[in-house]
Amino acid sequence: MNKYQIIHDELLKEINDGKYPNNAMLPSDFALMNRYHVARETSRKAVAMLVDEGYVMRIKGRGTFVINQNRYSFPISHVESYRELAARLKLNERTQLLTITDSEVPSVFEYGDDTPVPATAVVRIRYLDNEPVIIDHDYVLKDVVPEIKKLSQSVSLFELFEQQLGLVISYAKKTITVEPANATDRQLMGLAESIPIVVIRSETFLNDGRIISFTESRHRADRFKSVEFSRRH
Amino acid sequence: MNKYQIIHDELLKEINDGKYPNNAMLPSDFALMNRYHVARETSRKAVAMLVDEGYVMRIKGRGTFVINQNRYSFPISHVESYRELAARLKLNERTQLLTITDSEVPSVFEYGDDTPVPATAVVRIRYLDNEPVIIDHDYVLKDVVPEIKKLSQSVSLFELFEQQLGLVISYAKKTITVEPANATDRQLMGLAESIPIVVIRSETFLNDGRIISFTESRHRADRFKSVEFSRRH
DNA sequence: TTTTAGAGATTGTATAGACAAGTAGCCTAG
DNA sequence: CTAGGCTACTTGTCTATACAATCTCTAAAA
Structure with a gap:
């Protein structure tokens, strides 16, 4: 080091x-x-x-x-996996793997020029203190990771990429919007219709400049809080 | 330089x-x-x-x-005033000063120990393309700025602090949450009841470590978008 | 033809030193 | 007692140099 x-x-x-x-x-x-x-x-x-x-x-x-630290909540200013976050905040956390399917990168991510980009879609639901609060949709590009095998409950995608495949993640770009809950959100998280969803869409880049994955992270808005530190100049 | x-x-x-x-x-x-x-x-x-x-x-x-740049939207990772932002994005923007009153720092900001902190409250409404999209509540500490005089329509609070008072702003801490619209929000922005509000609460620090102001920036959620760049390691 | 070796370019880490600029505290001159 | 100046400390900027690590490309060797 x-x-x-x-x-x-x-x-x-x-x-x-x-x-x-x-x-x-x-x-x-x-x-x-x-x-x-x-x-x-x-x-x-x-x-x-x-x-x-x-x-x-x-x-x-x-x-x-x-500087006085009360970093108690959900930081979006670092590329940090859910597992790393939960460990840092010492929250009781649990992740349930829902599906792994062959798919394509959805058009919302505006990647490439309309040509379908093959990817592996991973859908997971995340619990904090036994309450379902986040649904993650990951689209891992087949160009970079042809197949996802050993994704156990206890391993995050980032750990898989970095430790088992030897890839190095460099940075991500995220957009944050607030959108109405869709039927899947409401069903999986047991939401009343009126609760909106905070949608964080990320593109994750490797240290050689390639994109490895797109992620759509859907948080129930009434449980979402983000803390941000920002410098001027 | x-x-x-x-x-x-x-x-x-x-x-x-x-x-x-x-x-x-x-x-x-x-x-x-x-x-x-x-x-x-x-x-x-x-x-x-x-x-x-x-x-x-x-x-x-x-x-x-x-790195491919499409920084099209609302960044929260810099301390950037509304005016600077609008200029950078070349949006048609307009700010309307609603009230300047003597006040105290609201308790949501959890500053100090329950003792009331005297401040000047500035309430402004911000238009993008002639649509009201943001309501800003600023609480400027009287300890630091005893009186706010020359706040014209065309000058931002940050400009006032930095250029006219010689203060240097160093950094800010922001929390982002999603909350239901209150009556004032709905009235001023003409909202349907169902549209939530993205609330960004900031504490702004000077380069000598003092807090100069607390801000609550309330964005109608259906017009809110934030772009974030984050590095790993 | 394929593989290997090496040279060159580029970024990463680390050192040692110099001067500038801002702050705080002490001490002296008035 | 006060004001001013001096000094010591701290951070900010800049230079010059060295070696390590990684990548690309070329040329030689198998």
């Missing part, structure tokens, strides 16, 4: 453990240089990551300070 | 002008070093910003490549 990554992880752990509470000052660049015996740019890189993630802010002439 | 900022801006302009179309390769680190007569770390910093913003991706051993 890289040095700056190690420093970043250790500082983050200390923040989460409460060693540096809200508004506390992190060690200065020079203190980190001495503590880890690295060059200043290396320590700065570690802290820059924390700034990026919204954990700390730097003020010229004063220092680096912890 | 900084060197890496200048290089970043120039590269971004060239991308937007189509000099580097989709999937095109950007100049390498060394090419940028020669072109701008800077150290490699400086050119890398400029490109790192473009990666951050989702314009390009770097692939080790191959180069830096432009």
Whole structure:
């Protein structure tokens, strides 16, 4: 692992453990240089990551300070799988695999030029605290992953891609809209007609630039909450 | 202006002008070093910003490549004012100032410990293409801005803070939820009862760590769309 | 023809040093 | 007692260099 990554992880752990509470000052660049015996740019890189993630802010002439964290809800600003999310929030979570079928990428994703793109469709329903709250429709491109075999209940698609197939996911583009629930939503989640659905559609890209999958994640709106950190300039 | 900022801006302009179309390769680190007569770390910093913003991706051993851009909709991943947004999207926009009153920060924002926090409440309604789509409730802390005077129709709150008061906005935290429309929403936006509201609540921080304002931005859900770029790792 | 080896290009990580700019605290001159 | 200045500390920007890791392409070898 890289040095700056190690420093970043250790500082983050200390923040989460409460060693540096809200508004506390992190060690200065020079203190980190001495503590880890690295060059200043290396320590700065570690802290820059924390700034990026919204954990700390730097003020010229004063220092680096912890920003109050209450990241309790559903973040859409990282590519994060449902399983990783649930683990982080320590929620009681459960995923039920509904279907795996041969399919094509639906036209809502506006991919390519009307030529049908063969894909494997995976439909799953996700429970938080035993309540069905999310229905995920994944369309995995056959060009990249010809066949999906070992998808057990306990493995996420991202884990499958990364650990078993050796693919590296780089980034995703997501659109968020609010739409009426369709019949499937209402049936699977047991919804009253009036509850809308937050639809998050994603395209996921590999580190070589190829698209690996399209996902439509349908959340019942009354259980949806997203927390966002955004910098200016 | 900084060197890496200048290089970043120039590269971004060239991308937007189509000099580097989709999937095109950007100049390498060394090419940028020669072109701008800077150290490699400086050119890398400029490109790192473009990666951050989702314009390009770097692939080790191959180069830096432009990512297909269709940033057509409402981004929530930047602190961006309505006015800046409308200008960028070239939409016909109009803002109507409804009220400026003395008030307190509402308890939904969970700020402080139940002690009332004095603020100036600004309520505005925003039109896109002559349709009312957003109602903004801003609560500007009196501790930071004692009085709001020169808020004309043509000036945004952010512009007022930054240009007239010399304050520098650093970052914001936003939560996104979907809620039923209240009576005010329905009346001002002329909504049918069944249309929900996307509520974006923000706390905006200055570069010295102080909170300057809380905002509740209420969008009619059937006109709301957000585009998000997110990196993994 | 196919495979292998290597050279060249490109990005990633790390170091050491320099100066600029902003902040805070102390101490002295008035 | 106050105002100003000095100093130490911190972050921001920039340079020059080195080596590692990965990819592409070419040329040589089997």
